[in-house]
Structure formats: C-alpha cells, structure tokens
Amino acid sequence: MDFSALPTTAFIRPDGENQAAIAALLHQVVDLLVETMTQAANRSPLPQPAEREPWAEIPEIPQDVDRLLGDVRSQLLHSMNAAHPGYIGHMDSIPTTVSVIGDMVVAALNNNMLSVEMSPMFSRLEHQVLRHIAQLFGLGASANGVLVSGGSLANLQALIVARNVVFNALKTGVPVDKHPVFFVSEVAHTSFQKAAMVMGLGTQAAIPVATNPNSQIDVADLQRKIDQAHAQGQHPFAIVATAGTTVTGSIDPISAMAAVAQQHQLWFHVDAAYGGALMFSDVQRHQLAGIELADSVTFNPQKWLYVAKTCATVMFRKFDQLHQYFRVLAPYMHDHDDCPNLGEFTVQGTRHPDILKLWLSMQHLGRQGYGAIIDHNYALAKTFTDAVKARPFLALASQPQMNLICFRAEPAGMGPHQRDTWNAQLQQWLLTQGNTFLSLPTYRGEKWLKAVLLNPFTTSDHVERLFRHIDQYFAAHQSVASMAKT
C-alpha cells in the first residue's frame, strides 16, 4: 500500500489541509455522544454486551471510519452505563462534562508527563495543583504529590517510598537480613497485597489487622500484630489506615493509628482513595481528623470528585524525600528550575496528563459545588439506611459512615449458602426488573448487596422505588425460601 493511500482523516494535518473533513468527523462524534449519553437513563444500568462484538483481527487495509463509528455507537449502548441513576453498584459513576473535554484536548495534544519539556503546561499545572490539594489535606508546607494512573499505583508508590526510606533501599535493595512487613485492615483494598507482591515481599507481608463489627481497625489488635511481627523477627515499616473501605465505606481510627505509628516509628499511610473527597465538604471533613498526620496519602479524584478515570494522587508530607529515596534519573531529560521531571517521581515514566480534567473539574464545580454534591449524597444515604433499618428482614453489614450501604436480606430460617443464593437472585431481579444495579460483594465470607450513592441524579424517588421492589420480591420469595428449607 502506498503512503498516499492512507485515509484522509487518519491524522489531524498540522497544515490544515484536511480541516473540513476533520471538523465534520469530530462534530459527528459529538452528535453521537450527545445522542447516546443524554439518553443513558433509558437504557439498563448494566446492558448486555452487544451480540456482534467488533472484530478484533488486525485488518490488512484501512477500514471505513463511518463503519467504525457504527461500532462505537454499539459500544456506547452496551458498555457499563454508570451515568444511569440506577447504577449504584460500585465506586464508579458519571464523569464531569469537563472531564470529557479535558481528555479530548489531551489526546489531541499528546503531551507526556514524563518531563517538563514534553508537557510544559501540564507538568507545571500538576505540580502546583497537587501542592494545593496537599494543603487542603493539611499535610503542611513541604507536602506535594503526583498523579498516577489509578489508586493501586498510588498505594504502591507510597509503600515503596516508605520501604526505601526505612531500609535505604534505593540502590542496594532491602538488606538480606530484613523481612519487611506492614499492617493494613483485613478489609482493606487488595492493592496492598498486590503492592507487597510487586515489592517482592509476597502477599503475606501485608499483615491483616482485625476490625470491629463496624469494619474499622481494632487498634489493640494492631498493637498485638506489631509486637508479634517483632517477636517473629520481621521488620515492620508501615501501617495503613483506610478512609473509605471498598465494601462498607468505613473509616479506620486515623488519629489513634497515627499515634501507634509514631510510637513505633513506622511510616503512616492513609488510603483515602475514596473518602478523601470528604475534605471538600465543610460538614463531613471532621470524619478524616488525623489525616494531616500522615506521611503519605492516596486520594482518587476519579471517584467522588467525578473526574473521568483514571485520576489518582499520592501525596507525601515531605515530597523532597523522593529525591533521595525514590528518584531514578533519566539521562535524556533536562532539568527545569520551577518544576521537576515528573517521570522521575512516579513508578510510571510516560504518563497521560490527567491533570487537565482534574483542574477543569475543580474549577467548573468549585469546592463548594463538590461539597453540595457530597452533602446531597449523605442525605440520600440516610434515606437509604433508614429504609434498610425499617425492614426487619434486612440487615446492615456495618453502620454506614459514607454514602456506601452494604446490606442483605436475611429471610427467616436460611443458612449462609441459601441466603447467598437468595440475595444473588434478588440482585439479578432488581437489575432486570427494577433497572437498579447493586453489586454483590463477598464480605466476611458471605454475599451482600452494596449500594454506592454517588450519582447526583439518583433521587429519593429512585431509592423508594428500589425498596418497593425489594419488598415485592421478598413477599413473593419468602415462602419459597421457607419451603426450600423444610
């Protein structure tokens, strides 16, 4: 094939020669996007995948772009529909409009967060904005952070820095006579086990700490586990508090854990991937008291700030420590006085500029705008929780501290296995008959229903309708359950 046979619209020509064709194509995509996304409420929150999936082979010759847009339409209609007000199953929700704008602009520019030279505007913007967010968290004048592509990388980087500081491991690695371990809630995110695996410690080096009935770390057990580790010749280097656990949205006792960390001279990390957004609400901020004592904090604007995925931060109280304990120099990058080459300060090198959609979102909604949404979510969570409590056949997994409600039906006389099946069937029924997606996590070994009330367009009407559906299902299947038992 000749070079000149490439499709007219293959690239946005820098000389303007295909300007009309590019404009027509991009406006066509906007029409497609507007047409489908503004009708999200008319589809299922969790549509079935399209019967004909796009062909995955690598074609020999260029394919017609109109045909491709046909497939994109199908993808728009059959993907997870997080914009639907009945999509309340996960910490994934509708993105801000300016997220879409930001990512479109960033894709066209194709800059690279690896170095200042490759992203002169966005590197500087990230370095400045992250300093402000670190201030909002009370981490002090020496604090700053980086954006990373997802919360698992944020938690990983925090633990790498902690380990490198404690064992001076940057160049020569962890000394062979050391067995580094760290402590984290038994219900914390799996990224901590993964981090321990990545770091070569093995998943077992993430030592689980027992939680109370409300899914919060038991500080006495934390003390015991630290003592046990020392007794077994292990070398504790960090403890992790979670602010917003994955299944129940619980907040560990941050201040008390900070005190334990200080007592044992351990690095203190707070995984506020989800809950960090509470810093934007004047009403709820107090729930994170103690987070200002952390050595490092994970916070994901991709969750409760509605920034399109991915957008995650890891912040450090003493950002300068990364120079000595983390940075690996790239000899092909130039230094700038006002901003570091951020590729030297993250596990990634080349990185997508997630800062534009974050900056645009914070500007467009404002701190008070986010606060208003969060307060609205809390009000709805109270309505939801009250509805659970009003029904004797429903039980809460823990007392909600955020906008996550984890609950299940406990029809009389059912054993655990039967109850799991019953709730799984209820979940499917609510999805197909009630247009509401609750997720079905395994929690303390059994199946529960999880609601995450993130979507700003989910109303108390939706919640009332959901519980009417639950009542209806219970009325119809209660007797079946009893019969099955006998």
Next chain:
Amino acid sequence: MDFSALPTTAFIRPDGENQAAIAALLHQVVDLLVETMTQAANRSPLPQPAEREPWAEIPEIPQDVDRLLGDVRSQLLHSMNAAHPGYIGHMDSIPTTVSVIGDMVVAALNNNMLSVEMSPMFSRLEHQVLRHIAQLFGLGASANGVLVSGGSLANLQALIVARNVVFNALKTGVPVDKHPVFFVSEVAHTSFQKAAMVMGLGTQAAIPVATNPNSQIDVADLQRKIDQAHAQGQHPFAIVATAGTTVTGSIDPISAMAAVAQQHQLWFHVDAAYGGALMFSDVQRHQLAGIELADSVTFNPQKWLYVAKTCATVMFRKFDQLHQYFRVLAPYMHDHDDCPNLGEFTVQGTRHPDILKLWLSMQHLGRQGYGAIIDHNYALAKTFTDAVKARPFLALASQPQMNLICFRAEPAGMGPHQRDTWNAQLQQWLLTQGNTFLSLPTYRGEKWLKAVLLNPFTTSDHVERLFRHIDQYFAAHQSVASMAKT
C-alpha cells in the same frame, strides 16, 4: 452552596434535560480543537509556556466554563506541539484522529478495566485484540497480553512475573538467601533500574551489559556478566533485549540473546516498546527475528502506531502463568467465563480503557497503512543519515537501524565540554531560527542531537532545510569555536 446551584453543564444529564447546552459546549470545544490543531505547523514545535498560567488554587465556587475554555485555548497553543513537522526530538508524535475520538468516548462512558462487569465491551475487546497482537509477534497459541498505562509499567510487570516464576515469590516473597539480578544493556531504558528499585532489589540489581560501537549488547560481555554474578553469589533470573534503544534506536542481537537465556535457563524479555512496530512492516519485520522466542515482550502502540498516550502492552508467551504467579484476587469482583477480570492481571487495578483508541487506530489505518508510514519514515531516515554522512563536521553516534538518528557536530579542535556547549547552542538555534526541535540527550557521557522521524508530515524538504540551517550555523560559528580554543 445549594446542590441546585451547580453549573447547568456540570454533568451530561442522563435524562437529557441539558442536551442542548451540552451539545453546544462540546461542539464549541471541537471548533476550538480543529482551529488550533489544524494550524499546528504555524506555531513553534516547542512553544514557550504561556505567561499567565491557569490559576491552580481550588476555587470556592464554580467558574464560568467559557473562561475555562479560554485557558484551554492557551494550553492548546503553548503545550509541546508534537504535531508540528519540525517536532522530531522524541519518540512522541502526532496522534491518530481516531485516538482523539476513542478517548472522548471512553471519558464519557467512564468504564473501568478493573473487571468485566465494569467494562463488558472493552475488557473483552482488549483480551481479544491483545491475543492477535501476540500472534503477530509470533508468540504462539498460548500467548496473550494486557494494556498498561505506559512502557515502564510493561517492563516492570514482565520482570515481576519473571521473578515470581523463578523464585515462586507470589505469596512468600523472594527467599531471604537469594540476591536476584537481571541483565540489560548499558544503554537500555531507565525503567529497568526503576523496576529493580520498585521490586526491592535496588537499582544495582539491573546489571548493565556492555554494548558495541553500534549500541547493541555485546553477547560475550553478557556471558561474562552472568558468570560473574553467579561467582558473586547473586541469582540471575532474567535477561532483557532492547529493540529500539531510547537514544539511538538500536536493536540488540535478539536471537543470540535468546540462546544465552535458554542456555542459562533465564527468563527472556524483549523491550520492543519502540521497535515492536516493525512487525507491521513487511520490509522491516526481519530486524526483530528472534522476538518470537521471548517469554515476554513490551510493545507501545503509543509510539510508532501513533495511538495517543498512554497505550502500552506487555505480552506473555504463557499467559496462563499469570494465574499462578501474579494474580491477586479481588473478592468483590465476579468471574466471567470468556474473559478474566483484567485488574487481577496488571500492576494497576482501576485502569483507563486504552483499548478503544488502539482498536480504532488499527482499524482505521490497517496493518498495511502502518507499514506504509513506517517505510516512509525509513526512507526519510536514509535521506537524513546520508546528509549527516555527507558533512565531514558531523558524526553519527551509531549506525541508525530505525528512524532515529543520533549525531552531533564535531568542529575541529574542540574538547568534549566545549563540543557539548557548541551542540547545545546549535540545538537552541535550530529551534528558534529553524522551527525544528531536536532533543539533546546525554549519550556515553556527552551531548548529542537526536532526531526521531516519526511525524508522517515531515518531508525531505524539511530535512533539507534543517541541514541548510546546520551548514549556516556551522559556517558562522566554526571560526568562533577555533578562536575560543586558541
């Protein structure tokens, strides 16, 4: 602030209530994008940052979106301008048009590659497309891969899997009596030192192997280094070949290195982040002979396939090994028969669906379309190389094997330091006076000029003009250089 006071366009409402406002806003952004990006050739390839940078504080109240678009315009005009035909300094270039479309659609959908449930279309598409790419690389019927957010993560994951397989380290970590090391070119990407650091081995565990004058690994030195490591009580577990080094685009002797790996029972990884694209060219594919013997391969479509960043793959000959040696289960995700939950198979968890822009790009350009661009780049690289060779005052760092030409001026009678300064000044002059951006890497301890001929709109006219500028500068500054020496 009341919830109802949020900006009208804060979200794309799923009930369609703000459809007209959203459509107007997105069309406005398309106009802005088309207006600026189709005029990329009329700006500098590397503009100065805007004098007034966007304010970075978190505002209390919502900001007007028109004001924000004004800042976006400034960002468009002042960012790294990789679309410019004179931007030939790095492995970063103009993206495909469908990359922009793909990322816009993905942002609006806000799906999550963590699990099939959260990205039913895109998880399946990635799993299928990656299998086809693995086939194209000749990795066999059991091969597959994952997309990760950047090449550093791809190399990291390959080494983690290698280490976990060799030392059975998933749960219990690397045994304390082992000192794992791996071998990689002295001119390989810094992500390998970073990976060694992340994995807790320390940067020194990435043992550098000497290269020949053409920047390719010296296989005899590789053998020596392996023997030395054994003699010193270290435990080699992998060797890495690079197909397309960062500074000179050199290709290590892949087949010979595969034989060494087999002889010593070591994991064989090929970092074809850049050069992997040669598999798309019938003419150039032979240069990667031996890559089909790799246990794992890194390949970044974000480079020579012009997919917008980030888009990187890591492929494994035996993908199933990841089940036993890498996977960390997430108890809140459900299994599907036809596709794994990809969050369990990457270092990341939540991940951006980079597959859509990759799939769209491969469809829109076709394998032969990519082949045509690559062959065009090679022809231009030959023109460029010939121009360097035709000038006695210029020297090549190595004989180009791809579309990277690393060279410098060596005016008579200059010492290394003076020569570095002279070439740095030439680079600045070419940027400001010649509208051409060459980068200035440090290579073997000295400064060189690097050209990466990726942009499809860079022509032989551009190259001729560049060398006329170089000649002009040399004529004007040669005598100054001689004078400075005396």
